[in-house]
Amino acid sequence: MGDTIRRMRIPVDLKHASRLLNHGPTVLVASGDGAGRRDVMAAAWNMPLDFLPPKVAVVIDKATFTRELIAASGSFVLSVPNAAQLDMVVAVGNTSGRERDKFATYGIATTPASQVPAPLVEGCLAWLECKVYPEPHNEATYDLFLAEVVAAWAEDFAFKDGHWQNLPEPQRALHHLGGGNFFTSGGLLKGTATG
Amino acid sequence: MGDTIRRMRIPVDLKHASRLLNHGPTVLVASGDGAGRRDVMAAAWNMPLDFLPPKVAVVIDKATFTRELIAASGSFVLSVPNAAQLDMVVAVGNTSGRERDKFATYGIATTPASQVPAPLVEGCLAWLECKVYPEPHNEATYDLFLAEVVAAWAEDFAFKDGHWQNLPEPQRALHHLGGGNFFTSGGLLKGTATG
Numbered sequence: 383m384g385d386t387i388r389r390m391r392i393p394v395d396l397k398h399a400s401r402l403l404n405h406g407p408t409v410l411v412a413s414g415d416g417a418g419r420r421d422v423m424a425a426a427w428n429m430p431l432d433f434l435p436p437k438v439a440v441v442i443d444k445a446t447f448t449r450e451l452i453a454a455s456g457s458f459v460l461s462v463p464n465a466a467q468l469d470m471v472v473a474v475g476n477t478s479g480r481e482r483d484k485f486a487t488y489g490i491a492t493t494p495a496s497q498v499p500a501p502l503v504e505g506c507l508a509w510l511e512c513k514v515y516p517e518p519h520n521e522a523t524y525d526l527f528l529a530e531v532v533a534a535w536a537e538d539f540a541f542k543d544g545h546w547q548n549l550p551e552p553q554r555a556l557h558h559l560g561g562g563n564f565f566t567s568g569g570l571l572k573g574t575a576t577g
Numbered sequence: 578m579g580d581t582i583r584r585m586r587i588p589v590d591l592k593h594a595s596r597l598l599n600h601g602p603t604v605l606v607a608s609g610d611g612a613g614r615r616d617v618m619a620a621a622w623n624m625p626l627d628f629l630p631p632k633v634a635v636v637i638d639k640a641t642f643t644r645e646l647i648a649a650s651g652s653f654v655l656s657v658p659n660a661a662q663l664d665m666v667v668a669v670g671n672t673s674g675r676e677r678d679k680f681a682t683y684g685i686a687t688t689p690a691s692q693v694p695a696p697l698v699e700g701c702l703a704w705l706e707c708k709v710y711p712e713p714h715n716e717a718t719y720d721l722f723l724a725e726v727v728a729a730w731a732e733d734f735a736f737k738d739g740h741w742q743n744l745p746e747p748q749r750a751l752h753h754l755g756g757g758n759f760f761t762s763g764g765l766l767k768g769t770a771t772g
Contacts (some may be wrong), residue, residue, distance in 0.1 A: 401755040401757070402756055403620050404622075404752075404753055404755050405601060405621070405752035405753060405754050405759075406600060406601010406602060406603075406621070406752050407601060408601075426599050426600070426601070426624075426625075427599075427624045427625050427626065428624060428749075429601075429621075429622045429623060429634065429636070430621075430622050430636075431636060431719055432636075432719070432720075437719070439624065439634060439721070440640065441624070441625075441626060441627075459639060468743050468766055468768050471739060471768065472768030472769065478765065485738075519714075522717065524626055524627070524632070524723060525627075526626065526634070526723075528719060528721075536636065545754070545755075545758070546754050546758075546760070551763075553630075554763060556753070557599075557600035557601050557762065558599055558600060559596060559599055559600050559765075560595070560599050560739075560740075561740075562768040562769075563740070563741075563766070563767055563768070564600075564765070564766045564767075564768065565741070565763050565765060565766070566763035566764050566766060567752065567760040567762075567763050568746075568749060568758065568760050568761035568762050568763030568764070569746065569763070570754075570759070570760060571663055571751070571758070571760070571761060572755040572757065572758055572759075573663050573666065573758070573759065574667065574669030574757075576599050
C-alpha cells in the first residue's frame with residue numbers, strides 16, 4: 383500500500399508541532415542512550431501541553447526499558463504510526479525491550495533524529511524530537527513525563543502547511559481503545575462556530 | 578438523528594474508565610462552584626493517567642473562567658461529545674464563560690453529577706466525574722491538572738461491557754485537529770500481536 387505513496391519527510395514549523403498530536407493518536411516512543419542501547423514502545427497516553435515552545439506530556443511506566451533509556455538520555459522521539467503499521471504497533475506495545483531488540487525482532491527501520499539520540503521510526507506519518515523537563519515528582523508519582531519538542535517532521539502527503547490531510551485508510555492514524563483494539567482517524571469535519 | 582437512538586446512561590466500572598479517553602477524543606470540561614456559577618469549555622489536550630484508581634490529565638488555560646471554577650471546587654466533569662454536537666463544541670471552545678452563561682446561550686441541557694458540583698452535558702457519549710489532585714507547580718507552570726475519576730458513565734449504545742462500539746457517523750467521537758477542524762473516530766481495527 384505504501385508503495386503508491388510518494389514519501390517525503392519535511393520539517394514542521396514548531397508553531398504547528400502541537401497539531402501532530404492534537405487529535406489524540408497513539409504514538410511510538412523511541413529512546414536511545416547514545417551508546418548503542420535503544421528501545422521503542424507504544425503509548426496511547428500522550429497529549430500536547432503547549433503551543434510555543436511546543437511541549438508534550440506522555441505516560442511511561444516505571445517497569446519499561448524505555449523509561450530507563452529516557453532517564454539516561456533525557457530525551458525521546460514520538461513517531462505517529464498509521465493503520466498499515468497496526469501489527470507492529472501492537473507488537474512493540476506488548477513486549478519488553480529488556481528481552482529483545484524490538485527494532486531487529488520486528489524489522490523496524492529507523493532514521494537518525496536531528497537533535498536527540500533516539501531514532502525516528504520509518505513509515506510513520508510524523509515525528510517529534512523531545513527533550514525532557516526534569517520533573518522528578520511527576521515521574522515518580524504519576525509516571526508522567528513532560529518534554530519540549532525541539533524538532534518536528536511530517537510526511538508531506540499527510541501533514542501539509544500546518545494541517546493534517548484527509549488520508550486513505552491505510553495511512554490514517556491509530557487511536558487505541560484498549561486491549562489491542564483501535565479506531566483509525568475518520569472523516570474530516572469543519573466546525574462552524576456559532577458563538 | 579439522535580431520535581433514532583435509544584439513550585440510556587449506565588455506570589462505567591472504574592477499572593474501565595480510562596478507556597473512555599484512551600482513543601484521544603476532544604472533551605467538554607464542565608465546572609461549577611456549587612453556588613450557581615458554572616461553565617463549560619472544549620479541551621483536546623486530555624489523556625488518561627492511570628487505570629485504577631483511574632486518573633486523568635487535562636490542560637486548562639489560566640485565562641479561562643473554567644479554571645477559576647475548578648480552583649474553587651477542586652473538581653470538574655469531562656463529557657465526551659459526538660459529531661452531531663460539532664457546532665456546540667466549537668462554540669463553547671471559542672467563547673468565554675465570563676461573558677455569558679454558555680449553557681443558556683447555546684441551549685446545552687445538563688444533568689447533575691453524582692459526586693461533584695459540575696454537571697454532565699446531555700447528548701454526549703460518556704462522562705467522567707473528576708476530583709483534582711492539588712499540584713500547584715503543574716497548574717502554575719504548565720496549566721496542567723491531574724485528577725482522580727470518582728465516577729464514570731456512558732451511553733449504553735456507545736460503550737458496552739468496557740468496550741467502545743462501532744457507531745454511526747453522527748454518534749462518533751470528535752478528535753480536534755486545530756482551528757476548528759476535526760476527525761471523527763473512524764473504523765474499528767483489531768490488532769493481532771506478533772510478539
